[in-house]
Amino acid sequence: MLRVLMGIAGAVVVLGIFSSVLRTLVIPRPTRSSFTRIVQRAVQRPVQLLADQMESAEAKDRALAPVAPLAIVITLISWLASFMVGYALLEAAVSGLSVSDALVESGSSLFTLGFASGTRATLNAIDFCAAATGPIVIGLQVGYLPALYTAYQRRETEVTLLEARAGSPPWGPEILARYAQVELLDSLTDLFRSWERWSAGLSESHTTYPVLINFRSTKPVRNWLIALLAVMDAAALRLAFNPSQPGADVRMALRAGFVCLRDIADSRGIPYDYDPHPDDVLELTYEDFLKGVARMAEQGYPMERTPQEAWPHFRGWRVNYEALTYRLARDIDAVPAPWSGPRRTSVTISTPLTPIDRRPAG
Structure with missing residues (x-):
């Protein structure tokens, strides 16, 4: 019964993370992934708490600037770690391996290291799936970044102008x-x-x-x-x-x-x-x-x-x-500006909010 539950849990984890990857990287429409959202909030909250203690908008901006890129990296790591656990549970369910040995087996396959391998046909099938999952997820993430930064660049061009x-x-x-x-x-x-x-x-x-x-x-x-x-x-x-x-x-x-x-x-x-x-x-x-x-x-x-x-x-x-x-x-925590409402905390900004220009004399 324990192995059946482990197998069910492993299947749920693997399918759930595949759904998160598809929603985040593949499907070209607004789709909300709970897993991705939780990971990003977990990355943002401690940095946000630190930023809330800062008294200037510039210092707060420096603290928050790495959060979004870091969240992307942590999301990839979280996906791979979850896949490793999910496949380990599946392998432990269909074989006599302990959970620790199953983690070694799934990690070896997921990251295509190949230093551990089983002899059972059912175990080999899961290993093949895990071996395909790692490169696919990493490849999708690599392809996702250029699209992300191209959209960012298009946005910032007009903002700068x-x-x-x-x-x-x-x-x-x-x-x-x-x-x-x-x-x-x-x-x-x-x-x-x-x-x-x-x-x-x-x-x-x-x-x-x-x-x-x-x-x-x-x-x-x-x-x-x-x-x-x-x-x-x-x-x-x-x-x-x-x-x-x-x-x-x-x-x-x-x-x-x-x-x-x-x-x-x-x-x-x-x-x-x-x-x-x-x-x-x-x-x-x-x-x-x-x-x-x-x-x-x-x-x-x-x-x-x-x-x-x-x-x-x-x-x-x-x-x-x-x-x-x-x-x-x-x-x-957008930069404070006139007519833009309150922020999480009161901050100061060194750049004048409303620069006064003068017509040239003559």
Whole structure:
């Protein structure tokens, strides 16, 4: 009876880990693997606790930067170790080997070392399966990394380009202020078109490869989520203050942004309101809204509505993405920025949050 239970347990482990590998590396759609998620959380939590003790955003970013890549390596090791245990239980069930000898047998086969071998036909069959499993899993992981880092590079290119347009960290009003400052408001449409496509790509890559959500930028003042929030806020401000301007591309970029956030929330099991009311209360206060409007006015951004008239329209757009953005920003400890909500702990950042640019004299 004990060997039967060992065989059942071994089969469950092997099949369960195969399912995790397929869901994580092979199936090209958002599929949640409980095993992978548990391993990644186990890697992240102790580092997160350490980061929570740090007082600056830069120090926190340095601490959290290795977490996502390390989680990938630990996941691979965990898969292989689980396969080794699963095959060992199967071998112990079909032979007279002790559990320790079965572990040696399965490890020898899984890692294709070949220093241990049995003589029973049933044992040889399990050895052959184990010998095939090791190279397959490692090969899939090797093939997975280029796709992962290609998606990361595509994401970071647009985030880096936004730095000149939105400051560091980026801020929605800063985008409109800088475009007004250099008299490029007519090209805002190109920005929103680019970020509509970027949001679609992010939705696909970050739900298929959820570990990318925790990959951090090369600089502590950059973050993909804060960049997306800045673009969506700029779009909402544009629609709120300039109703006579063409709004189709602005609306599509804004919608693509919050649909992207909802897709990521679905992949992480985060609840949200599918149909918020335009009059729902925002965490962003009207006073903070006026500070952003003042920044836009400083650089001569044209406004067809007063701030009081524009506020209900802006709020009607922001209710679609504010709560989700704040939740994700807290979860991944994104760089603190204006209009981006609270973090796990209060931190300081040495880089100015809203850099003030001046028009050239003369």
